[in-house]
Amino acid sequence: MSRELYVAIPGPTPVVRSIQDEMGREIQAFGDPRFVKDYLELIEGLGGIVNSSGQTFALAGTGTIAMEMAVANTAKRGDNALLISHGFFGDRFVGICSRKSINTDVLRAPWGEIVPVDEIDKKLSEKQYAIITVSHVDTSTGVLSPLKELGEMLKKHPETLFIVDGVAATGGEFTDFDAMGIDVLFTASQKAFGVCPGMFMLFASQRAHERRNALGTIPEYYVDFLNWLPVMKDPSKFFSTPSINLVWALKESMRLIKTEGMDLRHKRHFKNGRAMQKAFEALGFKVLANPLNRAVTLSNLVYPEGLEDAKFRNALMDEGIIVASGIGAYFGKMCRIGHMGNVTENDMLTILGALERALNICGILVPYGTGLGVYQSEMAK
């Protein structure tokens, strides 16, 4: 293990050199006019990536803090929350809400499937919910939620704010904050943005701000919208020290994304993700998520019979890539592979090549070139 391992987990994703260079740059004071300008440009520019006309927050922290920020600013003790769970991270909202004394109802799909939009509609008609939460892509299952249909349906329930966990999706899966009627969307630096972990981005609609104002004083401090709003408008103001180098790294990521263009970036992720999934299937894996609601940013691969988890993942490491384990009931039965962000076709060949070798080492005899060939053919279409 002295050589570098290719990071094929669903985040952190590989970081390109120009972003690494921003990470390692000489420090500046957070009040330095050059940094203030850089930070403001980041905050002003990020909304374009998800077509948000709301307020962007780009802060030190992780996706988990962002989840807490989304809830803390939109619901209070005694409110009702409807949580749509397509896996581990959908469920995570239960713990966050219930410790804040927010009542939760959870609609869960079998892993790999989505909760039908009609069922959600019905539930929302039965009771008044302050918020509904859903993961755009749940990394535990690779399930993609139908945000467009959800947003359409939610027009019938204007009292319910639409909270979307975009951690494993935003910047890779198509997202239109305004058109989808999202009220709070958040994501983290280390996924489709291809930056080292340590920052999160949160987008909040006008309705979300109105809700925040109506809540009065909230118990949470760091994640309170109201503490950050003045800084997001004018980063020369201080609330808590910005993570200078990560701000630069994220700004470089934003530049790369805008240079590529969101439309082409989504198309690239879609074509690449689908090609990878065909290749995975050709190698004998079952992709957990139903094809009708399958993410393109990552794939969750249920093992063919006879493949032993620890042995396989160790073989993959020996062959130069690291993948993530399955979660929950799928631990030991599945691995998870990310293919989002600033990854290239050559990276995909690295992943598929290692998978082919490791399968053969583990006694699952697939002819060399099986996955690689399918991928090449799909990408050539």
Place this chain on the structure above:
Amino acid sequence: MSRELYVAIPGPTPVVRSIQDEMGREIQAFGDPRFVKDYLELIEGLGGIVNSSGQTFALAGTGTIAMEMAVANTAKRGDNALLISHGFFGDRFVGICSRKSINTDVLRAPWGEIVPVDEIDKKLSEKQYAIITVSHVDTSTGVLSPLKELGEMLKKHPETLFIVDGVAATGGEFTDFDAMGIDVLFTASQKAFGVCPGMFMLFASQRAHERRNALGTIPEYYVDFLNWLPVMKDPSKFFSTPSINLVWALKESMRLIKTEGMDLRHKRHFKNGRAMQKAFEALGFKVLANPLNRAVTLSNLVYPEGLEDAKFRNALMDEGIIVASGIGAYFGKMCRIGHMGNVTENDMLTILGALERALNICGILVPYGTGLGVYQSEMAK
């Protein structure tokens, strides 16, 4: 402003090359056995720097999150908190506690002075307090709190947990967590540790953990000790993605600190800080903090008569250094200069040289060499 500005604010402090290199390193998966080992070594090693036999947390976030974490795990709604304020950051605990419905009593000193330990003792004897909070060094005033005396006095009040904000101190000012009877100490990466902002470190005593357990469910999620304890013991477990590169950067910082040795590091900060303060005074500034309770990690310089703030700080920028403004009533009347972390004597000459030039540009005519000479003489002693 095309050249680099020397960062002479009280944090972020200048980052040395070997730490920058860790920031810019190729990413690894958070489950990579090499990263798990690195993170565990960081967590296990940090306690030695402050002589803590308690649990260390090293997490993505800022000093502000750490403040919230300290309070959220040690006090609940309806509890009483005694807040000792030596400036802006001492006062910040008021906002954090009161929004959590923790009752606060605040003892404030005039800026530059400390609240007498006797007065605190008296207050603690009148009412039962769950926690007492104090900034080791308050960056707004440069005041150093008498932690040793406070810890000694607090033995009489064993029901009150001792919370110390070490953001502008730890790693520079002498700190003995165990001997001083501290229950929660926290600091941030960008101060005396000399790492880019984005991580905080928090140390918690056995008593703090007992208090946390007694609180039952708390409203806060990200900062709950109980969510992180399993990860701090075994970083192969997941709660929220660690900020990989910042973990490495902090580990390199820890290596540098341990190589220097804490005793020598404290002596270096003390000698350098006092020499800088004599030089500042020779240049006509008044150091805000009373000499009896004056930090060595930074200095808050009240301007001589006739010196105009904006003009002076702009002149300093033109001369190659950036300093922080005064805060609150001292805005416009003071600047704040950091001299902690991995700074060198040459850096100090950079600061003093720019101060001499900027003073002269602003019409405060000091002979060149005045501050530089005093500093050199003091350091030669």
